[in-house]
């Protein structure tokens with residue numbers, strides 16, 4: 001499925017935003033816009049993890065997802081809150097910002113896959129969201145930028161535990177996807193493709209930042 005979406009995949013993982021993140025040169029208003037919108041992404045993403053926990057066919061899978069959800073709701077959540085403090089973002093935009101079209105589209109996709117209660121459909125969206133992030137963050141030998149708002153967003157997505165989780169996540173989709181009928185396999189492929197296109201659109205749209213006065 002990744003190969004079927006290679007153009008959007010490559011455009012996302014080699015995006016200008018990622019180059020600027022590694023260089024530590026992303027403009028603060030661009031990073032702020034990205035993080036404000038991404039915090040709304042994370043809200044539905046955690047709900048999708050809940051759907052994966054509920055629909056998984058094995059207890060060991062539920063345990064794995066529960067541990068991952070714990071990381072997102074602790075280390076990753078506090079990164080957002082500290083970054084919002086550093087960028088001087090008011091409370092209103094942390095909780096109820098205006099939503100952009102890519103953010104809404106992502107929320108809709110995650111709600112659709114979660115509400116299917118079909119484990120491989122949940123996995124199809126989760127695999128894109130996490131594997132694509134590991135792919136852009138994995139730049140061996142690249143130096144980390146100085147400011148934590150840049151550096152930690154990279155290390156949250158290229159650390160060994162995260163890489164190991166992605167290996168497991170992909171294997172989980174490879175294990176359970178083939179058990180679906182042809183119609184649901186096609187739904188997996190369609191959701192996977194929508195997710196890759198949205199990852200690219202999400203990075204594109206940070207360069208027309210909204211104001212969060």
Ligand SMILES: Cc1ncc(CN)c(N)n1
Pocket residue numbers: 038041129130133199202
């Ligand atoms: C849009 C998007 N996609 C994926 C991730 C990685 N969880 C994220 N934080 N934001």
